[in-house]
Amino acid sequence: MGNWVNWLLVIVGVLCAAAELALGALTGFDLALVGASLAAGGIIGLIAQTWHVGLISAAVFAVLYFALFRRWLKAKLYVKDQASNVDAVVGKMGVVTKRMGSAIAAS
Numbered sequence: 001m002g003n004w005v006n007w008l009l010v011i012v013g014v015l016c017a018a019a020e021l022a023l024g025a026l027t028g029f030d031l032a033l034v035g036a037s038l039a040a041g042g043i044i045g046l047i048a049q050t051w052h053v054g055l056i057s058a059a060v061f062a063v064l065y066f067a068l069f070r071r072w073l074k075a076k077l078y079v080k081d082q083a084s085n086v087d088a089v090v091g092k093m094g095v096v097t098k099r100m101g102s103a104i105a106a107s
Contacts, residue, residue, distance in 0.1 A: 006045035006054040013039025013058075029073065037061035 016035025023031070038058045045054015 003046060003049065003051065005051035006042040009038045009042030009045065009054055009058050011042075013037070013042060030070070033065050033069075033073075034062055037065055 013035040016038065017032045020029065020032035020035065038061075040061055041054050041056075041058025044057040045051055048054070
């Protein structure tokens with residue numbers, strides 16, 4: 001087949017990363033990291049001068065990402081909704097400890 005397969009891997013990998021940037025991390029970085037796997041496999045194939053090594057490397061990188069790193073990355077990217085400031089006290093009980101004068105009475 002030739003080195004065009006390796007170049008195709010690199011080009012598709014870069015396009016995947018660019019699409020991730022255009023989408024604004026909508027896919028949770030999956031597209032960017034799969035693209036990086038493809039591009040890295042293509043580069044390794046270009047260095048080794050064989051398309052077999054490029055395809056196998058890209059597949060190994062992608063499988064490693066999905067099997068080992070995806071769950072960890074999703075856990076790190078998860079943002080827990082937690083109320084803060086005034087929103088944190090809505091619906092809570094409170095105890096009045098001090099009488100405060102009204103603004104009208106003070107004038």
